[in-house]
Amino acid sequence: MSAIIPETRASRMAHLKQRISNISLNFYGILGYLFLYTPIVIVVIFSFNDSRSTAQWAGFTTHWYVDMITDSQIIISLWNSLFVAIVSTIISTIIGTLAAMGMERYRFRGQLGMDALLYLPVIIPDIAMAIMLLLFFNLSGIGFEVWNVNIFGINLAVPYSVIIGHVAFNIAFVAIVVRARLSQMDRTLEEAAQDLYANTWETFRKVTLPMMMPGILGGALLAFTLSLDDFAITFFTSGAGFNTLPVRVFGMIKKGVTPKINAISTLMLAMSLILISFSLISRKRGGEDQSIEMF
Amino acid sequence: MIDGFAVELRQVVKKFGQVTAVDKVDLQIRDGEFFSMLGPSGCGKTTSLRMIAGFEMPTSGQVFIGGEPQGYLPPYQRPVNTVFQHYALFPHMSVYQNIAFGMEMQKVDKNEIQQRVGETLEMVHLSGMDNRRPKQLSGGQQQRVALARALVNRPKVLLLDEPLGALDLKLRKAMQVELKILQDQVGITFIYVTHDQEEALAMSDRIAVMNQGKVHQLGTPEEIYEAPANRFVADFIGESNFVPGVMQKMGPPAEISVTGTEQPIAVEWLEDGINAGDAVVVSVRPEKIRIHPMGQAPTYPAMCRLSGQVEKVIYLGTDTRYLVRLNEESAVVVRLQNIISGGGHFNEGEKVDIRWDSAHARVFKE
Structure with missing residues (x-):
């Protein structure tokens, strides 16, 4: 013992x-x-503080939110943000998905180099990307025409340069997420489909695309969030007079931080939370088969 | 069918870069046959199967299905279906949708699809599982769904790529029997790829033993086991003793001097291309050899006799294996059935004589 x-x-x-x-x-x-x-x-x-001061609590109010909603400049810049985000997400999701498939499915000369170039926008600082794009647009002279749209009676004038800029950096993120999904996909599933009389297109539509969908949705949501969030690239490529929400906030901050900015920030935070929840749910759904563990 | 073959490979070659995976293979697979392609990994059996299915195209040569040259036809235009090694069930579809997939692609009438899926599910004992997802099924059940998904299309030929490889031993044995019964039921030609020789022997009408891209022997399980065509086949199928020696006399009767012994032994069958003076190996199956106490082996004509010493005795339940050392270079495994309980007819260290009928020995190039 x-x-x-x-x-x-x-x-x-x-x-x-x-x-x-x-x-x-x-x-x-x-x-x-x-x-x-x-x-x-x-x-x-x-953002609920009933005081101009941002340092002391002086009671609850929703005054700043009312102030925000009635500020037409803010509403326009919000719509600008959403419009740029939606359009650039759609374009970059299509191109990014195709790029991912090309990189994953085919072997060709110079692939390693192409691969590195494709992912460059993820690595290089936004500001470098922004300056490069600005130079490109200035030198080429393209992109500064504006796209005039009317959304719920609000007239927007969105420079193509901003959309092109957002597409340029979003492609990389979409491609990474979709490729991660593709690399985990069992190729014999496509062979099985072909063996069961599905031609190339039917195989893509009935097997490849549904299997890729969680990756595509995840990539699209990421692209949407990044686009909504972007400051540097928008700021450099938009030219004068065009504001997205982050650019507008930057302009307001130069005149001092007000509780209205807190309200805008809270609104953007809420939007981000909703998007992230969607992205998590879609990933979890897809995760029943094989989950993507990126980002 | 013009020539009566379900599938034919004529001078088929497949190269992947510098590597020749399949090297001038000729195969004729009969209608309704259970045909196996057997060999170690990398022998070209799976590549051959994939060329029949249309997943790979031959570098040269031609694949015929039902007498029709397949050329570069894609998989979806060939009248064959495949059961994949890891099943390859569509994870985003239910069992029903998986099985119905092929018929939907062929635009079969909805009512007929429903009826045929039902029948096939019954055939593989999975009735009522229609709405499950593949993930919710056991390995054996997934295997049956894969089978049903292929069979429901009533292909001319069913291709099976090591379909039982992922199952545990017991389930594998059960599925072997089930597959064989299923084949009798549906009467479809089965082409079965496996590296498991026992599986191939148990199930096949005929087997093609392959190695390094070539067919080494084609025959019934019995032919392949009893009369292996070369050393590779003798070694790969079952267990064989290989006793080294030198070709003494071409005969008949042909004679070989076993390395380390004086008395030559008679042999009946020689591999092609052996000449007097060549180094050879005599191959005998362990169960074909008899064992006797030293000096007590009866002598018959056509009986080969060698002396040795029991080095190791291994009791295996149904039989006992004796490792008999003939000399420094060679030893022979002898298998004796345990007809009388207690085993142990011979002890380690005992001097013994072994003998076999010369008809049971095969002589191969060294």
Whole structure:
């Protein structure tokens, strides 16, 4: 029996160590989340602050939201943002998906180089991309025509350059997400379809596309979010007088931070949350087969 | 069918870059036959099957299905269906949708599809599973769905690519019997690819033993086991002893001196191209060899006799295996059935004589 006692003590020590390390790990995790989310929570709270000051709490109000909605400049820039995001998402999702299929399914000369070039927009800083695009548009002289649209009675004048710029960086993100999905897809599924009398098009429509869909949706949502969020590229490529929401906010901040900006931020945060929820749900649905573990 | 063959391969070659996967293969597979292509991985059996299905195109040569040259016809225009190694069931479709897929592509009438899916599900004992997803089924059940999905189209030929490879041993044995019964029922030609020789022997009408892109032997399971055409086949199918020696006399009767012994032994069958003085191996199956206490082996004509010492005794339930050392270079495995309980007829270290009928020995090039 005596031989057992030191063993028990040792195991008790080990248990204690384990507990301490668990508690400290939890604490560390909570600290991390606090660091990330405290500023966001503060923005949300102060968007309801009944005071011009952004430092002191002076009671609850929705005044700033009313102020925001009635500001026609903000509404126009919001529609600009949504319009650019929707159009560039549609275009970049199609091109990005095709690029992913080409890269994944075919072997050709210079593929490695093409691969690296395709993913470059993910790696290089936005500002570099923005300057490059600006130079391109200036030198080529294309893209500064505007697309006039009327949405719910609001007239928008969207420069093509902004849409082209957004498409340019979104293709890379769509391609990465779709390709991750494709690389996990079992090629024999397509052979099975062909073996069962489905021609190339039917195989694509009935098997390849449905299997790729979670990746395509995930890529599209990512592209939409990034487009909505973009400042640098829009700012550099839009020319004078065109504002998306982030560009508009930047312009307002130069005149001082007001609670109205907090309200806009909260609105954008809400939109992002909704998009991320959609993206998670679509990924989870697809994940029943094979999940993509990107981003 | 003009020539009476379900599938024919004529001088088929398939190269992947510098590698020749299939090398001038000629095969004639009869209508209604259970035909196996057997060989180690990389022997070209799967590539041959894929060329029949149309997933690969021959570098040269021609594949015929039902007498019709297939040329570069894509898979969806060939009258064959495939059961894939890992089933390849469509994960986003139900069992019903999986099985109906081929018929929908062929624009079969909705009512007929429903009826045929029902019948086929019954045939593979999966009635009532229509709405399950492949993920919700066990390995054996997925296998049956894959079978049903192919068979429901009533192809001229069913191609099976190691379909039981992913199942555990017990289920595999059960499915072997089931597949064989199913084939009798539907009367379709089965072309079965496997690396499992026991499976091929148990199920096939005829087997093509393949290695390095070539067909080494084509025959019934019995022919292949009892009369292997070369050393590779003898080694790959079942268990064989290979006793080295030198071709003494071409005969008849042909004689071989076994390395390390003085007395020559008689042999009846020689591989083509062996000449007197060549180094050869004598191949005998372990169960064809008799074992006797030293000096007590009866002598008959056409009986080969060698002396040795029992080195190892392994009891295996139904039989006992003796490793008998003939000399420093060679030893022979002898298998004795345990007809009398207790086994142990011979002990390790005992001096023994072994003998076999010369008809049971095959002589191959070294």
